Amino acid sequence: MTAQELFNWARKYAKRHEDIGRGTQYPTMREATKRFHCTLDDIENIIDDDIEPEDSYLGLGVAWRVGNGVADIEHRGDYVIEAY
Numbered sequence: 001m002t003a004q005e006l007f008n009w010a011r012k013y014a015k016r017h018e019d020i021g022r023g024t025q026y027p028t029m030r031e032a033t034k035r036f037h038c039t040l041d042d043i044e045n046i047i048d049d050d051i052e053p054e055d056s057y058l059g060l061g062v063a064w065r066v067g068n069g070v071a072d073i074e075h076r077g078d079y080v081i082e083a084y
Contacts, residue, residue, distance in 0.1 A: 001036040003049035007058045009035060010083035026061065030077035040076055047081075058083050 010027055017025040027035075029043050036042075044060070051058050061080040063072045073079055 001038060001042070001046065003046045003051050003058060006032065006036070006043070006046060006081065007051045007056060007083045010058070010081045014083065026080040026082050028077060029060070029079045029081060032081055033077075043081070056084065 010032070013027045014024050017023065029040050032043050033040060047058060047060060059082050061073070061082050063070050
């Protein structure tokens, strides 16, 4: 698996949810390990590799805004793979 393959898959995953009216939902690291038959460490190691186009973003979401605060995601497998 390459960073570009991960980006393309995560973007397609999010687009599919947007198209059916669920808003943007990104896949979790756990879902990616099942899809690509790899480990959580493999996902984390590939996140920083280059992707095309250069203005694209591939990263891990480890928290989200809740009201006036921020909620942390406790389990590494539940981190979301953001691709836009």
